[in-house]
Amino acid sequence: MIDEVDLHLHPSWQRSFCDRLIDTFPNCQFVLTTHSPLIISDCQNILVYTLNNGELQQLPSQYGQDANTVLLDVMDTSIRNETIDTELNNLLDAIQNANLTEAEQLLSQLTEKLHANHLELMKAKLLINKQKSRHAKDS
Known part of the structure; x- marks a missing residue:
């Protein structure tokens, strides 16, 4: 053992x-x-x-x-710090709901806390840009 x-x-x-x-x-x-x-x-x-x-x-x-x-x-625990996880989820929710002003504010706040090349932040930037492009086409 x-x-x-x-x-x-x-x-x-x-x-x-x-x-x-x-x-x-x-x-x-x-x-x-x-x-x-x-x-x-x-x-x-x-x-x-x-x-x-x-x-x-x-x-x-x-x-x-x-x-x-x-x-x-199995271990019933989060994959990252729970505060950061909540903030990332709020950011993704804002993007999903097309609240781009809120999303950009949340992204800015997280960018101050996390490494510049943080994968989730890079994904969020791409999603925000994608949403902006969609809204530009619709206008």
């Missing part, structure tokens, strides 16, 4: 940990605990269980899932 196998391991090592363990000890069975979505999504032939309120439950294989899906579906 190895408790918290991901502890102090770089994410690239977490991704390969189970396979290396199996290759090194092919005739052994291991019981591992982890809070790493990378550990449970990057090893094909493992059984995954969750422990909630003292209740043990087997989960479907997580092999091949991206880390964000595991965080959301």
Whole structure:
């Protein structure tokens, strides 16, 4: 049994940990605990269980899932800071509802907080430009 196998391991090592363990000890069975979505999504032939309120439950294989899906579906936690997540959702809602003035204000506020090349902000800029083009054609 190895408790918290991901502890102090770089994410690239977490991704390969189970396979290396199996290759090194092919005739052994291991019981591992982890809070790493990378550990449970990057090893094909493992059984995954969750422990909630003292209740043990087997989960479907997580092999091949991206880390964000595991965080959301298995670990019941957000993929990013909840405040930023809410602000990004508000921005996308404003774009979807064609509230472009509000969307540009929200984008400006988020741009002050986040890295200039933040993927979600770049997507939002493209969506705002797309909405502007649509409104220009309709006018």
